[in-house]
Amino acid sequence: MFECSNLEQFMKECASLDYEKGIRLAEHSTFKIGGIADYIAYPKTESALCALVDYLNDEGIKYTVVGNGSNLLFADEGYRGVIVVTTHLKKIRKTRNTLYAECGVSLTALAVYAQKHGLSGLEFAYGIPGTVGGAVYMNAGAYGGEIKDVLLKSAYFDQETSKRFELYNPGHKFGYRKSIYADNSHVILSAVFELKPKDPAEIKAEMDGFMAARKEKQPLDYPSAGSTFKRCEGHYTAQMIDQAGLKGFTVGGAQVSEKHAGFVINKGNATARDVKELICVIKAKLKEKFDVDIQEEVKFID
C-alpha cells in the first residue's frame, strides 16, 4: 500500500476536500467489485478538484477521476494511488433554456430538475446511473437520445498547462459512447446543456415511460455496469450473446443476465477476474459463431 504524508498534508489543508484511506472500491462501483484504494479524494468545489489534480500531476502520483462508477470495473487488487470521486460537486444553475451542471451532478437528478423547470431534451438520461462528467466522457445515451444532442459546451482542466478551458460541442468529436475526453487525460469540470421549453407533465410522462422500459428489460436487481459491450455495426450484441446460448452462463460470481444478455451481472461475490474471464468467453464465442469482434463498453481501472 502506497502512503504519502505530503499528499495527506496537502489534502488536510484543502478545506473543500475530504479524503479517506484504504477504502474498498466496490463501494464506489455499481458492479460492487474492487479491492482497496490507497486514497479516495472527494473535492467539493471546482477549484479543489483542479488544485488536487494539479498537485497529483506535479508529484507524479497515480490518480483516476471517476464519477458514480457506473461504467467501471475496478481491479481486485485495488488501486495504488488516488481515486478522485466527483460526486460531491453537484451544483446546478438554470439560465433561460440552458442548465449548467458540475461534473458530479447525477444525470437522473439533472433530468428531474430539467423536467420540473419545463425544459425538454434530457428525458433519455433519466435512469442512467452516472454523473454529468461520466456522461460527457462516454457520450451516454438511451432511447434515441445522446449527450451530444443537448450539450452546448463543457469546461475542463488541462493538466499540461494547469488551466481551465471551455470546449464547444463540435470539439468533443462525439461518437458512439465516446468523446475526445477518452483520448486525453483532461478532467471534465462542468457542462452546459441547451434545452427546449415543454410542458412538464409531457416531459414527465416520457421519462416515466423510459423508466418503466428500463425496469422491464434490465436486470436492475443485480449489481452491474450496464451494457457490458458496445453496439456492434449491423448486429445486436445482446441478441448474438443470447443466440450463442450464453444467457445465464456463469464464471465464479459473474453471470450473463438471464433477463438481458447484454448485461454481465454480479450474482454475489463476483471478482473482477470472474468478470474479465466471462468477457473473454463471450468475445471468443461470438467470434467463433458470428465472426464478429465485440468491444467492451465497461472501462477497466487498474
Ligand SMILES: Cc1cc2nc3c(=O)[nH]c(=O)nc-3n(C[C@H](O)[C@H](O)[C@H](O)COP(=O)(O)OP(=O)(O)OC[C@H]3O[C@@H](n4cnc5c(N)ncnc54)[C@H](O)[C@@H]3O)c2cc1C
Ligand atoms: C443499470 C445501468 C444502466 C445503464 N444504462 C445506461 C444507458 O442507458 N446509457 C448509457 O450510455 N450508459 C448506461 N449505463 C452506463 C453508465 O451509467 C454511463 O456510461 C455513465 O455515463 C457513466 O457515468 P459515471 O459517472 O458513472 O462514470 P464512471 O463510471 O465513474 O466513469 C466512466 C469513465 O468516465 C471517466 N470520467 C468520469 N468522470 C470524469 C470527469 N469528471 N472527468 C474526466 N473523466 C471522467 C472515468 O475515468 C471513466 O473512464 C448504465 C449503467 C448501469 C449500471
